[in-house]
Amino acid sequence: MTSLIQVSGLKRHYEMGGTLVRALDGVDIEIAAHTFTVVMGPSGSGKSSLLYLLGGLDRPTSGEITVNGERLDQMDENALALFRRKTMGFIFQSFNLVASMSALENVAFPMQFAGIPPSQRNERSKSLLEQVGLSDRSHHKPSELSGGQQQRVAVARALINDPMLIFADEPTGNLDTQSGVTVMQMLSDLHKSGRTVLVVTHDPRMTRFATHKIFLLDGKVVSEADYQAATLDPLIGNIGG
Amino acid sequence: MKFSDLIGLVINNLSRRKARVGLTAIGVVIGTGAVVILVSLAIGLQMNANEQLYGIGDLSQIYVMPAYGGEMYMAGPGMGGGGGGSGGSNQDIKLLTNAALEELRAIPGVTVVIPRDYMYANAFISYKKMQGYSGIYGVGTNDLVDFGYETQQGTTALSRSTVVIGYMVAQNFMDPYLRPGQELPPPPDLYDQQIQITLVKYDDQGNEIRKNYSLRVAGVLAESGSEADFSMYLPLDLVKSMNEWSNGTRINYNKTGYNEVIVRVENADRTLEVRDQIIAMGYQANTMLDFVQGINNFYSILQVVLGGVGAIALLVAAIGIANTMAMSILERTREIGLMKAVGATNRDVLSLFLGEAAGIGFIGGLGGVLTGWLLGQMLNVVAVVYLAQQAASQGGIPPSVAVYTPLWLPVFVLAFSTLIGMLSGLYPALRAANMIPVMALKYE
16 A cells, blocks of 8 residues: 655654743654544644644654655645645644634635635535535534534535545544544545545544554654553543543 | 635625724724815815916916016116116117017917017006006007907907907096095996096106097907906007107117017917927016916925825824734634635735735725715815805905815725725734744634
8 A cells, every 4th residue: 555644753843931842753654545544642742743744734843744745844835735725634623614604605615715616616515515414504604503513514624625635633522422423434434435534533432433543652653552551551641632 | 816706705804893894994984084185175276276367367378578687678778777687788688579579480389479568658547537557558459369369348459549458447447536435436338438548757857748648448358367357458559659758769679679579379288398499599488387387286285285194194094904904813813724724825815814904995995085075075065155255255256166076086095095904904914824824723
């Protein structure tokens, strides 16, 4: 299986309150195409930092990131934006829908930056809302939708430009159990449809859908056994969040 | 991003913050409204001034005089004066002789060259018991037609014993023996009446010598708003002989030249060009166009100054726009992060926020233009009535307009306020465009 994402020597350090934080400290991973990868780790382990770096939303301190044969760490802002537009879709924990826009407009929003004509945007957005089971809520504003419905709108928005890669940052974090399962099922369906899905989560239920798992502790990739051992140690404390 | 999508997003974003956008736009309304009304006022004043100046002189006329260096030949030997003036001897002065008239006629664009003399003898004008005051000019017998004058009564043609008078001349006839409190008689109808011009001079012993001329008013000129309204026109030869009698010397125009020559140009656009050529030939040349242009320059400066006063208010409004946009960007930081995540380039984000700032400027500008125009119309009604009353009581032409808004002004102000809005939003928009996506997405 070919690697869609290759990461080597990836570091992301930053200063916070005069202290150097090593969010990622030498990560080497490879993610194959058409896989469902779950990145697990406790709070502060660097899993969100990894997702943002792989999504080209942040710059590494050092190391190489190659996605679909392109070196993200060498791209300028403009090239990164265009690359994200064509290649990636994002799902966030807090949905990040535009409050003033209807569900349909939110789904179509990314297409506006791609210069797609309104008729085409509407057609595709309607079709995606139908796929996520929200065709009857297309003209509702986010405030008129439940958390689960908002996240389904966000899933539809992530798919609008038909990306090969879906990045999800704690997609079930703000959802009730039932809505969380629905979203997980959707992500699994996306994987089955041939997309590569990378989910950052602390929700152990997500691992059921995963084809691959990455465990992070203190900015480093560890084995599942080390991860289990560390997270079961009562001195480590509460995992996740 | 397509321009139509950008406009759609701008409208959508502005309409979701109506109260804030409205309050910010009010500042722009005040600024642009002030610019519109103040500049309109200056333009209205200029138009008024031009209306008052209308006919002050035909703008295609050039008044040519010999370059005496400030003194005329009438101050010469005959008057006991001191020579040919301070500018040099008579030999240095280029006189307006008949040959000079031919030279002037040869200038391209010149249609008419008319010599004119004025009566400088001591004289008084009378009609029955009344005495009048008027400038007296000598012109060729058929020259008044060439000046473009029309009559309201009689003819413009002159003969040896006739006079043509201006529209207002009769108003300047009064009874010198009128006692205080007595009602003023109405101005006389002088047309076809005999008026008397009495010249007065003194001999060496100081005895008064008088000479009387009786002339029939052959025509009354129509109102022109120019000096002609207050002037009497006599045949040039008659004025020459009056001046000769007064001076006690013979006047030979070929030797002394004419006092004044009026040159008419085919088109007022060429007046200044011909004037410059005449000056280059060594004569003095003046045109009312200089005066009118001076007045217009003054009002142009006034427009800039008044527009500047309004612009100060607009500057304050611009700071308001910058503040609103800075606040908006803070509140929408996560949205900016989202836009970048879904593929918006820095340029897209910059365009969107610049568009919103320009939109506030445009909305405010539109409101300001409408407010300024409406206030101008209201002011017009009040001011025109007031100025018309002033004109009626003090004489003069009543104004037709006090505040005038030409079409270019609202268009300019609207474009300017939009530009000001855009410039005010530049710094916040640049901040938004350069945000690091992950920082924006994580912003709390």
